[in-house]
Amino acid sequence: MGRHSLPDVRPASAGRARSPRRRNVAIAAALVLAVAAGTGIAARAGLLSFAAPCERDAVRLDIVASPDIAPALRETADRARRDKVTSDGRCLDIRVTARDNFKVASALATGATGITGATGGTGATDATGAGGSSRATDDSEGSDDSKYQVWVPDSGVWVDRAKGSGDGVPLTPAGNVASSPVTLATVPTAARTLGWPRKTYTWSDLAQTATGGGLPRVGSADPARSASGLLALSAIAESAQQDGAKGETRTAATAKLLSERVADTDTQLLDTLARDDSGAEKGNPRRNEAVLISEQAAFTHNSEGNGVAGLDLFYPTDGAPALDYPYSLVDQTELTTDQSRAAMRFMALLGEDRSYRTLEKHGFRAANTPVTGEVLRTAGGRAPQPYEGEDARPPSAEAVQRALGLWTVTVRSTRLTTVVDASGSMAAPVPGRSGQSRMDVTKASLLRALSQFTAEDEIGLWEFATRLDGSKDYRVLERTARLGEPVTGGGTHRERLSDAFAALRPVPDGDTGLYDTTLAAYKEARSSYVRGKFNALVILTDGSNKDDDSISRADLIKRLKALVDPARPVPLIAVAVGPDADRAEVDRIAKATGGAGYEVSDPADIQSVLLKAIMLSAASTTP
Incomplete structure (x- = not known):
C-alpha cells in the first residue's frame, strides 16, 4: 500500500529515484508487446513517440475502471488526445467506462467481456484521425455491446474473484496504477x-x-x-x-x-x-x-x-x-497488435509525473511515491497517526477468503447438505500428517468449518460408498436442520452433527458410488429448498465413480440440468480430495447445477476451499 512519510517539500522529479513500478511496467510492456507483435515489431522506431503526428486513424482502446479512479483515468486519456500521444504513429483513442468492480469480476468469471451496466458516464474520448474533436459519451452511446481491452478495478481481490475456478476470461497483469x-x-x-x-x-x-x-x-x-x-x-x-x-x-x-x-x-x-x-x-x-x-x-x-x-x-x-488498482489486459490473446501496444502505451503514460499529479488531485497515492501533504490533510490524516513507515503487508489471499466466507454465512443464513466419500481409499495415509488418513484430516477440517456457521444455518450429513445401505450407495446420517435446533435427548443439532462428523469411518473394500449419490442428494436438496437462505449441496470425494451399476456421467449431467430451477438455485460444490481425485470430472458435474468443482491435495485445506466456494456460489446464485 503506502503508509508513507509526509514530506515538507515534495522532491523534484529530476531527483526522484526510478520507481520500481516503472521498471515493472517497462518489463510488462516488453513482454506483452513481444507476445502481441514479435520482438522485431516491438522495437520499431516511434512506438513510444509522444508528439509525432498521427500517421493513420486513431487506435481505440476501451477501459473499464473502478468508479473512484475512472475520472482520473479519463482526465489522462483526454490529455493524451490533446497532446497527440501516439502508439506506433497512431493517436490514442482511450475510452473509460466506470463500472462496479464486483459486477465486472462476476462477468469475467463466467466468460463475459461486454460493457454493460456502467456506473456513471463513460467520459469517452473520441480522437479522430490526427487528434480530431473530442466528445464525452454517456452510458447508452455505442459502448454497451462493445468489448473492453483493459480492466482497472480498485483491488487485486477482484482479479482473484474474476479468476473464479480458473475457467473465466484470462487476465494479463501489467502493473498498478495507484494506491x-x-x-x-x-x-x-x-x-x-x-x-x-x-x-x-x-x-x-x-x-x-x-x-x-x-x-x-x-x-x-x-x-x-x-x-x-x-x-x-x-x-x-x-x-x-x-x-x-x-x-x-x-x-x-x-x-x-x-x-x-x-x-x-x-x-x-x-x-x-x-x-x-x-x-x-x-x-x-x-x-x-x-x-x-x-x-x-x-x-x-x-x-x-x-x-x-x-x-x-x-x-x-x-x-x-x-x-492497489491493478491494470490488467483482458483476454490478451484476442487483442490486436495495435490494441496490445496501445494498452501498454497508456500504462506507461500513467507512470509519468503529470499523471501522478492527476492521481493526487483526485486523492490517490501514486504508486511508490511519497504521499503529499495536501492529500493527507484533506483526507483527514494527522500526525501522530501512523501513516508513515514501510508498506503494510496485505492480508493473505487465504485471510481474504476466510473473511468473505465468514461474512457470507453471517449475513445470509446457509442451508448445506454435506455428502462425504466413505470409500475404502479414504483410509489412505496423508503424506506429512503423522499417519493420519484422508478421512481423519477431512473430518478435522469439516469440524473447523462447522465452527464458522451460526445457530440459524442449516447443515446435514450424508456418507457414500458402493452398496452402503442395501442396494443404495449412500446413507443419511443427519438430516439438514438448524444448528441451534434442540434435539431429542438434549443438546442441539450442532452437537449431534459434530458427533456424526467425528464418527465417519472408511468402508473397507467400498468403492466410490459418486453418480447415483450425487443425483439422489441433489434431488433431496432441491425438494427441501428454503427461501431466504443460501442453499447448496457439498460433495467431498477422493476418486471418480467406480460403481458399475450406476447411471453414466452423461445421464447424471442431463438429469441435473433438468432439475435446476433458476428461481430456487441449489449449486453443487464438489471438492476433489487427494491425488486420485479428478477435479475436471467433478467440475463438469457441478457446472450442470450452476456450481463449480475444486481440488485440494491436502484434506486440511478443505475448510478454506469450502468457505471460498460458498462465497463464490452465494455471490452468483442470489435468486
Whole structure:
C-alpha cells in the first residue's frame, strides 16, 4: 500500500529515484508487446513517440475502471488526445467506462467481456484521425455491446474473484496504477471520543471498541461488493488471531455488527454518516459515526464542501491494507497488435509525473511515491497517526477468503447438505500428517468449518460408498436442520452433527458410488429448498465413480440440468480430495447445477476451499 512519510517539500522529479513500478511496467510492456507483435515489431522506431503526428486513424482502446479512479483515468486519456500521444504513429483513442468492480469480476468469471451496466458516464474520448474533436459519451452511446481491452478495478481481490475456478476470461497483469490505504474514518465528535489524533489502535482494538457497546457506531460497505469493506474485515480477522478463540469470537461479533449497519456500496456508505452538529441529525442512532473506507474516499468526501462535517482518519498501528488498482489486459490473446501496444502505451503514460499529479488531485497515492501533504490533510490524516513507515503487508489471499466466507454465512443464513466419500481409499495415509488418513484430516477440517456457521444455518450429513445401505450407495446420517435446533435427548443439532462428523469411518473394500449419490442428494436438496437462505449441496470425494451399476456421467449431467430451477438455485460444490481425485470430472458435474468443482491435495485445506466456494456460489446464485 503506502503508509508513507509526509514530506515538507515534495522532491523534484529530476531527483526522484526510478520507481520500481516503472521498471515493472517497462518489463510488462516488453513482454506483452513481444507476445502481441514479435520482438522485431516491438522495437520499431516511434512506438513510444509522444508528439509525432498521427500517421493513420486513431487506435481505440476501451477501459473499464473502478468508479473512484475512472475520472482520473479519463482526465489522462483526454490529455493524451490533446497532446497527440501516439502508439506506433497512431493517436490514442482511450475510452473509460466506470463500472462496479464486483459486477465486472462476476462477468469475467463466467466468460463475459461486454460493457454493460456502467456506473456513471463513460467520459469517452473520441480522437479522430490526427487528434480530431473530442466528445464525452454517456452510458447508452455505442459502448454497451462493445468489448473492453483493459480492466482497472480498485483491488487485486477482484482479479482473484474474476479468476473464479480458473475457467473465466484470462487476465494479463501489467502493473498498478495507484494506491489508497483502507482506514477507519470518523466524524469529529467520535474522533475526539476515541482520542484522535494522538491515541492509536490496532485493527483488533478498533473491533473491540466497536463491539463493546460504546461509541462509535461503525458501518461498512458490503464486503461481498466492496474491497474496502473486505480488506478491513480481513485485517480485523488477522489482527485478532493473536488472541486465539477470543479473537475469533471478536471477529465474528464484528462481522455481525457490521452486517446490521451495512451499505451496498462505498458511496452509499458515506451517505449513512451522521451530520455532526447539524441539528436534528445530531445523535441519530440510525446514522453511523465511523465507517471503514479508503483514504481516497475520505478525501473526496472532505473535498465536496457541502456542509457535511469532515472526516478524521485512524490508521491502525498494525498496518492498513491498501486498494492497489491493478491494470490488467483482458483476454490478451484476442487483442490486436495495435490494441496490445496501445494498452501498454497508456500504462506507461500513467507512470509519468503529470499523471501522478492527476492521481493526487483526485486523492490517490501514486504508486511508490511519497504521499503529499495536501492529500493527507484533506483526507483527514494527522500526525501522530501512523501513516508513515514501510508498506503494510496485505492480508493473505487465504485471510481474504476466510473473511468473505465468514461474512457470507453471517449475513445470509446457509442451508448445506454435506455428502462425504466413505470409500475404502479414504483410509489412505496423508503424506506429512503423522499417519493420519484422508478421512481423519477431512473430518478435522469439516469440524473447523462447522465452527464458522451460526445457530440459524442449516447443515446435514450424508456418507457414500458402493452398496452402503442395501442396494443404495449412500446413507443419511443427519438430516439438514438448524444448528441451534434442540434435539431429542438434549443438546442441539450442532452437537449431534459434530458427533456424526467425528464418527465417519472408511468402508473397507467400498468403492466410490459418486453418480447415483450425487443425483439422489441433489434431488433431496432441491425438494427441501428454503427461501431466504443460501442453499447448496457439498460433495467431498477422493476418486471418480467406480460403481458399475450406476447411471453414466452423461445421464447424471442431463438429469441435473433438468432439475435446476433458476428461481430456487441449489449449486453443487464438489471438492476433489487427494491425488486420485479428478477435479475436471467433478467440475463438469457441478457446472450442470450452476456450481463449480475444486481440488485440494491436502484434506486440511478443505475448510478454506469450502468457505471460498460458498462465497463464490452465494455471490452468483442470489435468486
